[in-house]
Amino acid sequence: MKDFQEFLENIDELNKRDRMEGILNHIKKKYPQLKEEIKWNQPMFSDHGTFIIGFSIAKGHIAVAPEAVAIRQFEEEIKGVGYSHTQELMRIKWTDEVDFELLDKMVSYNIEDKKDMTKFWRKATF
Template sequence: MFTDHGTFIIGFSVAKNHLAVAPESAGIDRFSEEIVQAGYDHTKQLVRFRWDRPVDFSLIQKMIEFNIEDKADCSTFWRK
């Protein structure tokens, strides 16, 4: 997990077939179309970057930047 001023920004976890990236549901909602266009699978809470495909690091960077900006005034760990 990565945080900024005490609020969650993004989380990463490793699974057998993919890297799971969790930018909270607001990040998924904001980038859902780009995620699908890039060929990735997602749920309401995470994006699956398969190990057998290249990782779109620019997409991950956009999700991080979105959360940092969107949560600049957030005083809680999770969005409410």
């Protein structure tokens, strides 16, 4: 898989494809400095060679992966909007509203927090 368009074309259900495309386009428009990448067959955004946020799809949800540090930072807000989460990702059910404000906070947090990083991932802290 080479790019976001190819990723989206592989989503068979149009409503799911449209929703994922809307999320990706929102981030592309709000953060044009971020690089679009496909790694491990998943769309993600990076900044100066470091991971910012990634996405994957499952039968029941979109998985949003901003790394464990960001999940901990926004855990209460994640719960407050009704999303479930693990240490590494939060889940937006296909029936949930997308909280773009929360996504923006996670992206902005990672951009700022990782501005001096030279590695792709943070060092695991759990």
